[in-house]
Amino acid sequence: MIEVESLAKHFGTVQAVRDVSFAAADGRITGLLGPNGAGKSTTLRMLYTVLRPDSGAARIDGIDVLTDPLGARRSIGVLPHSAGIYPNLSARENIRFYGELHGLSPVVLENRLEELVDQLGMSEFADRPARGFSQGQRIKVALARALVHSPRNVLLDEPTNGLDVMATRALRDLVLGLKANGHCVLFSSHVMQEVAALCDEIVIIDHGRVVCDGTPAGIQSRFGGSSLEEAFVRVLGEPEGLA
Amino acid sequence: MIGTLRAVFRKEFLETVRDRRALLSSLVMGPLFAPLMFLGILTLSLNQSVSSLDEAIAVAVCGGDHAPNLVQFLREQGLAVTLKDGTDTDIRAWIGDGIDQVVVAIPTAYGQQLAGGQPARVLVYADGSDNKAERRAGRVRAAISGYSGSIAALRLQARGISPLVAQAVVVDSIDVSTPASRATLVLGMLSYIVLLVTLLGGMYLAIDATAGERERGSLEPLLTTPVPRTHLIYGKVLASAFFMVVALALVTVTIALAVRRVPLEEIGMSANFGAGVAFAVFLATLPFVAVGASLLTVVASFTRSYKEAQTWLGVVLLVPTLPIAVAGLLDIKASAALMLVPSLSQHLLIQGFLKSEALPASYAAISTLSTLALGALLTWVAGKLYQRERILG
Numbered sequence: 001m002i003e004v005e006s007l008a009k010h011f012g013t014v015q016a017v018r019d020v021s022f023a024a025a026d027g028r029i030t031g032l033l034g035p036n037g038a039g040k041s042t043t044l045r046m047l048y049t050v051l052r053p054d055s056g057a058a059r060i061d062g063i064d065v066l067t068d069p070l071g072a073r074r075s076i077g078v079l080p081h082s083a084g085i086y087p088n089l090s091a092r093e094n095i096r097f098y099g100e101l102h103g104l105s106p107v108v109l110e111n112r113l114e115e116l117v118d119q120l121g122m123s124e125f126a127d128r129p130a131r132g133f134s135q136g137q138r139i140k141v142a143l144a145r146a147l148v149h150s151p152r153n154v155l156l157d158e159p160t161n162g163l164d165v166m167a168t169r170a171l172r173d174l175v176l177g178l179k180a181n182g183h184c185v186l187f188s189s190h191v192m193q194e195v196a197a198l199c200d201e202i203v204i205i206d207h208g209r210v211v212c213d214g215t216p217a218g219i220q221s222r223f224g225g226s227s228l229e230e231a232f233v234r235v236l237g238e239p240e241g242l243a
Numbered sequence: 244m245i246g247t248l249r250a251v252f253r254k255e256f257l258e259t260v261r262d263r264r265a266l267l268s269s270l271v272m273g274p275l276f277a278p279l280m281f282l283g284i285l286t287l288s289l290n291q292s293v294s295s296l297d298e299a300i301a302v303a304v305c306g307g308d309h310a311p312n313l314v315q316f317l318r319e320q321g322l323a324v325t326l327k328d329g330t331d332t333d334i335r336a337w338i339g340d341g342i343d344q345v346v347v348a349i350p351t352a353y354g355q356q357l358a359g360g361q362p363a364r365v366l367v368y369a370d371g372s373d374n375k376a377e378r379r380a381g382r383v384r385a386a387i388s389g390y391s392g393s394i395a396a397l398r399l400q401a402r403g404i405s406p407l408v409a410q411a412v413v414v415d416s417i418d419v420s421t422p423a424s425r426a427t428l429v430l431g432m433l434s435y436i437v438l439l440v441t442l443l444g445g446m447y448l449a450i451d452a453t454a455g456e457r458e459r460g461s462l463e464p465l466l467t468t469p470v471p472r473t474h475l476i477y478g479k480v481l482a483s484a485f486f487m488v489v490a491l492a493l494v495t496v497t498i499a500l501a502v503r504r505v506p507l508e509e510i511g512m513s514a515n516f517g518a519g520v521a522f523a524v525f526l527a528t529l530p531f532v533a534v535g536a537s538l539l540t541v542v543a544s545f546t547r548s549y550k551e552a553q554t555w556l557g558v559v560l561l562v563p564t565l566p567i568a569v570a571g572l573l574d575i576k577a578s579a580a581l582m583l584v585p586s587l588s589q590h591l592l593i594q595g596f597l598k599s600e601a602l603p604a605s606y607a608a609i610s611t612l613s614t615l616a617l618g619a620l621l622t623w624v625a626g627k628l629y630q631r632e633r634i635l636g
Contacts, residue, residue: 048467051632070469078467082460088261089254100250101468129261145464 001026001184002047002153007056008208009042016042018208020056024186024201026152029179031199032188035236039208040188041081044157047186048078060153074102077146081157083139087131091122091141094130095148102149109148116144120174136167143174154178156187160194172198196228204235211235244477247470251478252485255452259486265447269486273443274493277436282501289506299323300379305334306349310357313349313365313390320386334368344376345369345383360398433502433516434593435567437494437528438586439560442535444490445483446556449539452479454552463635472634473626476540480622484536491528495521520596527592530611533618534585535563540625544634566590577602582609585617 002024009017017039024030032040045051047058049069058065065072085094092113099109117126120140125133130141139159146154156175160168175198178185189195195202196216203213212219212235216228223231259265300322307314307326317324327346329337337343348366356363365387369380396406453476456462466472499521542559546552566587575581577591588610595602628634 050463050466050635070471073467073469076467078464080460080463080467083464084456084460084462086254086258086461087459088258093254093257097250097254098464098468100253101247101465101470103246103469142464146467 001059001061002030002186003059004043004047005057007043007046007058008054009039009046009051010054015208017046017053020205020208020210022203022210022213024153024184026184027179027182028200029175029185029187029198030201030203031195032186032203032205033192033195033232034188034190034205036190038190038205040190040205041157042208043205044155044186044188045080047072048076048080048155049073074149075151076153076155077149077151079139079142079146079154079156079159081161083142085130085133085138085141085145088129090129091126091133091137091144092117094141095144098145099148104149112148112150116147119177120144121170134167135162136164136170139163139167139171143171151183153184153186156185158188158190160189160191168194192229192232204232206236244474247474248478248481251475252482255448255479255482256485258451259448259482262447262451265451269444269447270490270493273440274490275497277440278433278494278498279501281432281436282498282505286505300345300382301325301343302379302383303327303337303343303346304349305329305346306351306353309351309353310349310365313387316390317347317383317386320389322383322386338368338370338376344373345380347383347387357394431571431594431597433498433597434524434590435564437491437498437524437593438531438563438567438589440494441487441491441528441531442539442560442563445487445532445536446539446560448486449479449483449536450543450549450552450556452482453540453543454546454549457635458548466635472629476544476625476629477622480536480540480625483540484532487532487535488529491525491532495525495528515597515599523596524593527596527607527610528589530614530618531563531585531589533615534621537618537621537625538562541621541628544625544628577606579603579606579609582606583613585610585614588614 004023005021007017007020008015020039020043022030032043034040042051046053047060047065049065049072052066060072061075063071063075085091086097089097095113095116096109099112104112117123120143122137122140122144125137130138133141143159159171159175163171175185175187179200187198200215201213202216202219204211204219212223214222219235220228220231223234259269302317302322303325304314304317305327307324314324314326331348334343334346334348337346346368348368350364350366353363353365367380367384367387369376369383371377371380395409399406399409456465465475499516499518502516538559539556542555543552546555563586566584567590569575570581570587570590575591577595581591582588588606592602592607592610594600595606
């Protein structure tokens with residue numbers, strides 16, 4: 001469960017996020033949709049506490065990200081926009097390192113590792129150094145790393161960027177699996193089709209503000225248009241911007 | 244905190260150990276090649292200067308018939324004399340063509356002048372711009388003036404005058420340098436090498452663990468783990484320090500083994516670098532690791548990329564060497580106040596060990612404490628730098 005109230009953040013003279021409020025429920029996939037530079041990543045970064053908001057509040061399972069950032073980080077798994085893995089470590093070692101940082105006991109950690117390797121279909125390359133991994137293999141490692149402590153809330157920042165069709169599909173299945181297990185999944189994207197295909201709830205952000213939110217069907221009926229894409233364009237009030 | 248430090252340390256250790264290039268540059272190139280190259284060059288130059296004292300200098304003598312006694316004297320002095328015949332032009336040509344380096348020409352008037360009690364002229368030809376030839380000509384000139392001195396002494400005696408009359412003032416040079424202290428002039432470079440190699444040992448890891456982590460995009464996910472950022476950076480400093488300690492141990496062992504092969508004794512020096520001194524050097528330099536690791540981490544954490552970090556760290560490598568250079572120029576002696584300056588204090592302590600000078604035990608204590616204090620301060624600064632939002636770049 002993620003609750004966001006009037007978050008704002010500026011960098012120098014740029015007001016990246018002006019006023020963003022929304023809620024993402026457990027067992028649902030919530031999509032942050034918006035053109036490049038709309039403030040999606042900045043919002044997520046404030047949620048996973050690498051940035052401090054200028055004003056506003058955010059709670060993860062009731063934990064305030066401002067007063068208890070460590071507690072908030074414990075309850076989330078994050079796949080940031082740049083999710084580099086260590087090329088000299090194997091997939092398993094990459095994931096184990098994060099498990100150790102989460103303070104998992106060795107026994108729990110090794111069991112969880114096996115589970116993740118199995119779930120994400122990584123057994124083929126789990127013990128190879130990550131140096132030669134394909135983009136799809138890398139994203140699996142990064143995702144497994146984010147899920148190693150079995151967080152209830154999962155934050156994904158443009159996870160399908162740079163993925164080929166097969167990897168995108170695999171990722172989509174994973175996200176649906178998380179939803180089925182009752183996780184709260186929040187992910188950002190600028191690709192409308194992707195959001196439409198996956199999300200139960202959509203939050204459209206533009207120029208650092210939430211301009212519209214609701215279910216895909218709800219948005220389409222509110223703004224009309226023959227398709228969801230039409231509806232997006234009308235929401236944003238300009239024909240360009242969305243891919 | 245301990246768990247985090249251990250996890251970060253192990254990860255940095257694994258990454259570095261598996262990177263052959265990193266290992267090569269931090270633990271092979273530095274600790275092995277730097278001292279070996281320095282001591283190798285030293286050995287070469289010592290061998291050369293030693294052999295130039297012993298060698299029989301070849302000298303060609305023209306007009307040797309006019310001065311058989313002088314020729315005999317030169318031979319007794321260990322010069323390899325060959326008798327030749329030639330004019331001034333011939334002699335210049337020989338030297339120009341490299342046939343001869345030093346040529347002594349004895350004019351026809353030599354015998355007459357000598358018999359008449361007048362200064363007898365001999366000419367010594369050599370190329371003054373050629374260091375080696377000039378040194379050899381010097382030996383020849385010294386031999387000739389020795390001959391001249393002994394003739395003069397005989398003449399004075401023949402006239403009933405003591406040759407001592409001609410010596411109004413006599414200089415006796417007394418060299419008070421002990422063999423070990425003379426060697427230190429040469430071995431002074433060694434403390435510089437020890438400090439530099441120690442720094443180099445942790446440099447790769449310091450860059451990779453901070454600037455490299457950011458450049459690969461692995462820093463942001465790392466910061467989403469539920470551990471304080473300071474603990475992450477402390478773990479990285481620790482890993483960097485570990486490789487510095489290994490480099491330091493390797494370089495002291497390399498020097499201790501290699502210095503025995505340097506023929507210092509042949510020029511009256513002794514290399515005071517046994518196992519005990521090596522261990523003392525290691526211990527005295529150990530606190531410097533704290534400063535080195537944290538300093539490199541601080542610099543690497545405010546640079547944006549690997550390349551930028553490398554550029555800056557190149558400059559940083561010079562910083563600890565500055566006090567040493569100043570100390571060398573001004574010939575600074577160890578004092579309690581100077582022990583407060585990290586890197587300089589290590590340099591002075593190492594010099595003390597090499598010279599077998601007993602420095603007060605308090606000096607080592609002051610050096611250790613002040614260096615560790617600076618290391619702690621820099622580690623704290625590194626932690627602060629990691630708290631900034633800008634760290635993500």
